[in-house]
Every structure is written in C-alpha cells, then in structure tokens.
Amino acid sequence: MASETPIDPPPELPPTLLDLSSYLLSRVGRVARGRLAEQLAERGLRLWDMAVLASLADVGPQAQRDLVRRLGIDPSDLAKVADQLAAAGYVERARDGADRRRVSVSITGAGRALLAELDAQARAVQDEVLAPLDAGERQQLQSLLLRIHRGLGERRSGP
Amino acid sequence: MASETPIDPPPELPPTLLDLSSYLLSRVGRVARGRLAEQLAERGLRLWDMAVLASLADVGPQAQRDLVRRLGIDPSDLAKVADQLAAAGYVERARDGADRRRVSVSITGAGRALLAELDAQARAVQDEVLAPLDAGERQQLQSLLLRIHRGLGERRSGP
DNA sequence: AGAATTAGTGGGTCATGACCCACTATAGGA
DNA sequence: TCCTATAGTGGGTCATGACCCACTAATTCT
Numbered sequence: 229m230a231s232e233t234p235i236d237p238p239p240e241l242p243p244t245l246l247d248l249s250s251y252l253l254s255r256v257g258r259v260a261r262g263r264l265a266e267q268l269a270e271r272g273l274r275l276w277d278m279a280v281l282a283s284l285a286d287v288g289p290q291a292q293r294d295l296v297r298r299l300g301i302d303p304s305d306l307a308k309v310a311d312q313l314a315a316a317g318y319v320e321r322a323r324d325g326a327d328r329r330r331v332s333v334s335i336t337g338a339g340r341a342l343l344a345e346l347d348a349q350a351r352a353v354q355d356e357v358l359a360p361l362d363a364g365e366r367q368q369l370q371s372l373l374l375r376i377h378r379g380l381g382e383r384r385s386g387p
Numbered sequence: 388m389a390s391e392t393p394i395d396p397p398p399e400l401p402p403t404l405l406d407l408s409s410y411l412l413s414r415v416g417r418v419a420r421g422r423l424a425e426q427l428a429e430r431g432l433r434l435w436d437m438a439v440l441a442s443l444a445d446v447g448p449q450a451q452r453d454l455v456r457r458l459g460i461d462p463s464d465l466a467k468v469a470d471q472l473a474a475a476g477y478v479e480r481a482r483d484g485a486d487r488r489r490v491s492v493s494i495t496g497a498g499r500a501l502l503a504e505l506d507a508q509a510r511a512v513q514d515e516v517l518a519p520l521d522a523g524e525r526q527q528l529q530s531l532l533l534r535i536h537r538g539l540g541e542r543r544s545g546p
Numbered sequence: 547a548g549a550a551t552t553a554g555t556g557g558g559t560c561a562t563g564a565c566c567c568a569c570t571a572t573a574g575g576a
Numbered sequence: 577t578c579c580t581a582t583a584g585t586g587g588g589t590c591a592t593g594a595c596c597c598a599c600t601a602a603t604t605c606t
Contacts, residue, residue, distance in 0.1 A: 239456045239457040239459075240457070241438075241442075241457065241458070242438070242441040242442040242444070242445035242446060242457075243445050244441035244444060244445050244502070244506060245437075245438060245441050246533065246536070247529075248506075248509050248510070248513065249513055249517065249525065249528060249529045249532060250419040250422075250423055250509055250510075250512055250513040250516060250517075251419075251423070251509065252529070252532040252533060252535075252536055253412075253415060253416045253419040253420075253516070253532060254416050254417075254419045254420035254423060254434075255416070255536060255546075256412060256416060256532055256535050256536055256539070257412045257413050257414070257415060257416010257417055257419065257420065258413075258416055258417075258420065259539055260409040260410075260412040260413045260416065261412075261413035261416065261417065263409075264409055264410070264413060274592095274593095275413075276593095278404075279400075279401070279404060282401040282403035282404050283400075283401040285401070285403060286401035286402050286403050287401060291553075291554095292553070292554065293552085293553060293554085296553095297398045298398040298399070298400065298401075299400070300398075301594095302593095302594065302595060302596085303553080303554065303555085304554085304555070304556075304557090304595080304596080304597095305593085305594075305595085306554090307554060307555050307556080308555085308556090310554095311555090324553095327552090327553085327602075327603070328553095328601080328602055328603085329552065329553045329554075329601065329602045329603065330552095330553060330554085330602090331553075331554065343403070347403060347407075350407050350409055350410065351407070351409075353409055354407065354408055354409040357409060357412070357535060357538075357539070358408065358409075358535060359538050360534045360535060360537070360538035361531060361534065361535065365531060366408065368527065368531065369408055369528070369531050370406075370408045370411070372520060372524060372527065372528050372531075373408060373411040373412060373415055374405065374411060375519045375520065376411075376415050376516060376517060376519060376520065377405070377411055377414060377415055378519070379516075379518050379519035380415070380418055380516070387414075387593095433562095433563095435563095450583075450584095451583070451584065452582080452583060452584085455583095460564095461563095461564065461565060461566085462583080462584065462585085463565080463566080463567095463584085463585070463586080463587090464563085464564075464565085465584090466584060466585050466586080467585085467586090469584095470585090483583095486572075486573070486582090486583085487571080487572060487573085487583095488571065488572045488573065488582065488583040488584075489572095489582095489583060489584085490583075490584065547606100548605100548606090549604100549605085549606085550603100550604085550605075550606100551602100551603080551604075551605090552601100552602085552603075552604095553600100553601085553602080553603095554599105554600085554601085554602105555598100555599085555600085555601105556597105556598090556599085557596105557597090557598090557599105558595105558596085558597085558598105559594105559595080559596075559597100560593100560594090560595085560596100561592100561593095561594090561595105562591100562592080562593085562594105563590100563591095563592085564589105564590090564591090564592105565588105565589080565590085565591105566587105566588085566589075566590100567586105567587090567588085567589100568585100568586090568587090568588105569584105569585085569586085569587105570583100570584085570585085571582100571583085571584085571585105572581100572582080572583080572584105573580100573581080573582075573583100574579100574580085574581080574582100575578105575579085575580080575581095576577100576578090576579085576580100
C-alpha cells in the first residue's frame with residue numbers, strides 16, 4: 229500500500245458515542261474536573277477545599293454541619309478538610325457559644341486571598357477548555373448547565 | 388423560635404462555584420457519567436465495554452491496537468475488556484492473516500443488539516439529566532459540547 | 547437526673563480506574 | 577540470520593474518593 233499514515237491520524241471517537249450528550253458531558257466534564265483538580269493539586273489542595281472556602285466566603289461563617297448539608301460532603305471528610313485548611317491558616321474554627329457542640333468555621337483573610345487566586349486559576353482553566361466558544365456561547369453553555377444542575381436530584385457524591 | 392425548618396431547606400451551592408462553568412461541567416458531567424455507568428453496571432459492563440462496542444459497530448472490525456489508539460485505552464486494559472466481551476459472545480477475535488501479531492476484533496449480532504439496548508438506555512438517562520431543557524436547547528448543548536470536545540488536547544484518560 | 551439526640555473526629559475500608567512491567571509471538575529490516 | 581520493533585496479555589501497583597463505625601462532648605427532652 230501507498231503511504232500508511234506517516235505519523236498518527238486523528239483518531240476520532242465513534243459517532244455512536246459522540247451523538248450522546250450524556251457521554252460528551254461525562255467526558256468533557258471529566259477533563260474539566262481533571263484540569264481543575266490539577267491546578268489545586270499544585271498547592272496541595274483538592275476540590276473539596278475550594279468548595280469549602282467558596283461556601284464560607286459566599287454565605288459566611290458556618291458550623292460544619294451546615295457545610296455538610298450544603299456541599300453534600302461526608303462529615304468525617306469535612307473534618308479532615310477543615311483540619312487541613314485551619315492548619316494552613318485559611319480558616320478558623322471556634323466553638324459556637326450558643327451550642328458548644330458546634331464548631332463554627334470562618335474564612336480568614338489568607339483564605340479569601342487564596343480563594344481569589346483559585347477562582348482566577350479556575351477561570352483560566354475554563355478559558356482553556358471553552359476555547360472553541362465565543363463569549364456568547366459560553367454564556368449560553370453556562371446557563372444551560374446551570375439549569376441542568378438545578379434539575380438534578382442531587383444524590384450525594386463528589387464536590 | 389417559631390418553626391425551625393421542619394424538614395430541610397434547599398441547600399444551594401455557593402455562587403462562587405456555580406458561576407464557574409468548569410465546575411458545573413465537572414459536576415454535571417460526573418452525574419451523567421455516574422448514571423450511565425450505573426446502567427451498564429446492572430449488566431456487569433463498564434463504560435469501556437460500550438466504547439469498544441460502539442467503535443466496532445461504527446468503524447468496523449479493528450485490531451486491538453486500533454481500538455487502543457482510537458479510544459485512548461490502555462492496551463492491557465483493552466485486552467481484559469475484549470476478553471470479557473468475547474466470553475459473553477458480543478465480539479469475536481481472530482488472528483489477522485496478514486499480520487499474525489494482530490488480533491482483529493469484530494462485533495457479533497448479539498453485540499450489535501446489546502449496543503442498541505445500551506444506546507437506548509443511555510438516551511433514557513440523557514432524557515433524565517437534560518430534563519430541564521427543551522429539544523432545541525438540547526441540540527444547542529450537544530453542539531457546544533461537541534465543539535468543546537473536539538478542541539480538547541485529549542491527553543489520555545477515561546472512556 | 548437520666549435518656550435520647552446531635553456535632554464533630556479519628557481511623558479505618560472498599561471500589562474504582564489508570565497505569566506499568568515483564569513476557570510471548572510475530573514481523574521487518576540489516 | 578540476528579536484532580529491533582510491534583501486538584497482545586497477565587498480573588500486578590497506586591492514588592483516589594466515597595463511605596462507614598465507634599467514640600466523645602454537648603444539648604435537649606421527659
């Protein structure tokens with residue numbers, strides 16, 4: 229035969245899969261997640277850390293049980309995350325005066341600064357992933373995703 | 388105090404996260420993946436199995452090395468998947484006459500039938516996940532996702 | 547006061563998925 | 577005919593993430 233692919237041909241996925249939005253969603257989502265996690269990992273953080281910081285920054289100091297409910301994280305796992313964040317000075321924990329069982333977690337200045345950086349990085353990653361889309365399309369995507377997200381039954385799972 | 392949340396209030400995720408398309412993508416994608424995998428698991432299958440079947444059905448019989456390239460699966464893992472599929476009668480393997488190192492894999496009738504069912508199930512899952520969107524919006528999403536997907540560097544990873 | 551409930555923690559397990567190494571068989575040069 | 581490269585396989589490892597149980601401390605109900 230003539231020239232059998234000098235280097236490598238573009239190996240396309242089978243249409244049967246590409247036609248499945250759920251498949252694309254799963255695949256693209258995995259990449260997004262992966263790159264996001266990758267960024268965080270460079271600082272020794274995980275997605276949960278960012279989620280916790282974001283929650284604290286957005287809705288204010290909360291007891292761990294509130295974070296557990298809001299984020300759907302396992303209480304035991306949250307304890308570990310909070311521990312790490314506290315050790316690094318990104319959050320502070322204090323016994324709740326009213327109910328001394330509770331530990332109220334609040335974000336520190338350093339925490340806010342970190343979150344800002346993480347957010348910036350996340351947006352950079354996003355620009356990378358969404359590169360083929362123009363601003364309007366990104367907006368469209370965001371809105372579609374948001375609606376899908378709100379529609380999900382939210383059986384607990386990942387960050 | 389009056390009535391302190393009889394059951395549970397809707398615990399919204401922090402806006403900082405919800406504003407991140409990459410985050411939504413990761414989260415929604417994970418759910419899509421999870422539900423898809425769930426369906427397959429009921430038959431003792433994984434995403435890779437479906438990917439392999441789809442590839443065989445779409446592009447015809449191939450050597451394992453081609454599947455490896457196309458799907459980005461690890462050769463060793465593919466060997467196991469192919470093994471399982473062959474044992475169940477969904478694919479057939481035959482030494483390539485021209486190059487006897489190669490094992491040409493082809494889908495059987497049973498394999499096609501299975502794939503059709505899987506595809507149907509996948510679409511059902513999809514309907515569930517994309518419930519909040521109308522037909523036009525789904526089409527829009529599909530096209531956006533497809534473009535994103537094509538734009539990805541495709542560093543190897545999952546099915 | 548005593549019992550039952552809730553918040554948080556520590557210390558694990560378990561399933562998953564990607565990846566890697568060593569090895570055999572075959573092919574294709576030099 | 578060696579010698580190197582390629583195809584496939586078997587048998588693992590390793591990191592990850594979700595989850596669970598037992599336990600303490602504090603609260604609330606009766």
